[in-house]
Amino acid sequence: MTSLLNTLANALEQIVLEVTDIEASTVLWLDGDSDWANEIFPEAKSQSAFTISQESAFLFDFLIDAKAIWQQQDNKKLRSGLWTEVTTQGVELHLEAIAIKQASRNLLVICNQHESFNIQQQTKQVAREVLLSYDRLFLKSEYLHTRLLSILNQPSAENSQILTATAKIIENAEFAVIVASYDFNTSIENAAALRLFSQDKPLHKTQSRPIDIILTLMKNQLPEYQRLLSTHSSWNGELCWILPPSTLKWLKIGFHPVKNKLNDVENWIIFANDISTMKHLIQRNEQLALQDMLTKLPNRFAFWQMLEKHIATKCAFYLLYIDINDFRRHNEFYGHDEGDKLLIELSKRIRVGAKATDYFARVGGDEFAIIINNIDSKQACTQVIDRLLTQLARPFYTEQGEHYNVTISIGAACCPIDAVSAEELMKIADLSAYSGKNKKQNAIQFYSTSLRKASFSAIQIERELRQAIKHQEFELYLQPIIDVKTNHINKAEALLRWHHPKQGLISPEHFITIAEKTGLIINIGEWVIERTCQIAKQISELGVNLKISMNLSPSQVADDNLYNHLTQCIEQTQIDASLLELEITEGVLVDDYIVAEQLLKKVRALGISISVDDFGTGYSSLVYLKKLPLDFLKIDRTFIKEIVTDEHDKAIVRAVIGMAHTLNLCVIAEGVETEEQLSFLVNNACNSVQGFIFSRPIQLQSFITLLQQQNQHK
Known part of the structure; x- marks a missing residue:
């Protein structure tokens, strides 16, 4: 039997040692006889028991961990994992040690795993090559996604013609392509999709559509599934499709919404690749199976x-x-x-x-x-x-x-x-x-629980905002801006209000952040521009040339269509562009300087003036003030609030006014509420002011009445 065990150990390229002294790492050679083993333990040739030297640093470190196994009473084992030794002839050995406690005996098995190592390396190489081929497919799907997205965002008449031209590309794609409506009714489904999701049974009414299979898998395997649908988000990832008795496929899925300006989903674009081969190769190696x-x-x-x-x-x-x-x-x-x-x-x-x-x-x-x-x-x-x-x-x-x-x-x-x-x-x-x-x-x-409630509230507000846009529930209020020299209204800021059907009048701080986050701000901003132009036209027809300023959000500044929409509104209302002013926050100028610079130069060429809103609250942007085509600085209300009692605020306001005048910019102070604040600003050469001391934001008709009263007292 001993001879048979020795033959077996040699065939498996293993040697078996018994540990006779745990502390000294003294071992007795039991079974196995290989040239590579003699290279690792040359001292074993001359004596039956020997001490493992520290020349093999990895093995010596493993013996320290193995002592905990050998010192216990229960049967246990510990594997070292692969390490590499180089023989005197320069041959690489890929070894693994196993510490075993069995029937009160302390054993150490050393295995030469070169075949296993080579198989792992080959598996990894094949897996890498497969991954590269999949990467090429994913790049193709990304290209097609971008193209489909641009097509589906075109007006319906154009989009149907371009879709027809693109149909051949979709049909010949090597991966599954599905285009569906907002409620997941399939409008395009290529042959690759049908092949990928083909089922053993012949086609009949109860057979699941590819899109139904994907949605079911997402629902069952993704914790974020409901969030993806409710927030109209994209997702890329892997799903496992098991359909007894014979189907097990790993799928790489791309799931993308196509939204309109109201942030409503009009279509879904879905790509699917079968990555089962890659998964199979990876699962042949435990490390690869658990590794990105x-x-x-x-x-x-x-x-x-x-x-x-x-x-x-x-x-x-x-x-x-x-x-x-x-x-x-x-x-x-x-x-x-x-x-x-x-x-x-x-x-x-x-x-x-x-x-x-x-x-x-x-x-x-x-x-x-x-x-x-x-x-x-x-x-x-x-x-x-x-x-x-x-x-x-x-x-x-x-x-x-x-x-x-x-x-x-x-x-x-x-x-x-x-x-x-x-x-x-x-x-x-x-x-x-x-x-x-x-x-x-x-x-x-x-x-927190409040976060969950806030998230659901945000989703509800988003839905209601889309309805507000459709049903024209917004209104622009106007807040007068007063020239301190003449004490007359020389400008007005247009401020958005939402007439909620249940909650009444809602100010923008309660919904603008959600509108910005969801992309609805683009549509709302376009309405603000249209309405501001109409108001400017209506006031000018009364014989009053009054500038109306409107706020631009960061998303609007980055929107490629902003300038075209602005010029279209000016042409449609036939107003003088000099009656309009754009207010941009200081942060936008710093974060998107190049985009902002290009936009401001174009709108300034139309005759529209530019104001920097909330100046001083975010950044030290003096270099931008010098380079950009600006007309006004608006000092934020936080500096005006304590201007009478806080020496630091006084110094800041004086410095801003002085710097602005040096740069040939006019200064507007926001949030003026008291005579003391007004007096300080007048004495320090501030050009214009706005705040509750003069008027709160009011509806258009009330503002027109205010203008008429002012004209009567001139």
């Missing part, structure tokens, strides 16, 4: 496993869900290779910021998650997040040396305080990240 191939981080599957293990320990921890802001725009601007480079670099930086005991994974295209161990306080979690943000504060660089900055949105949830299941934790962390999402800066949002 791009960043080398644990993948979504590995993260879910670890999350469930942490929950089972019943120890408190925080889950962070991290989403890169504007990642799609980054890909479109710099290309997908640079997008991949960003993901790799960002993952490295976050890993540096996280502790070694934290578990960090890539769980989606531009989404990461971290399990922060052994903390149960918001303060401790915030300190971890601050470390992460510090790592991301440094600029990133492209291959060409261009630098850019990245911002992220972080959602945080605590187990067991916020939830006690993996699905619920992921769902609320995702919701928190989405709720705090800010494209211009890093956003951190801790989960």
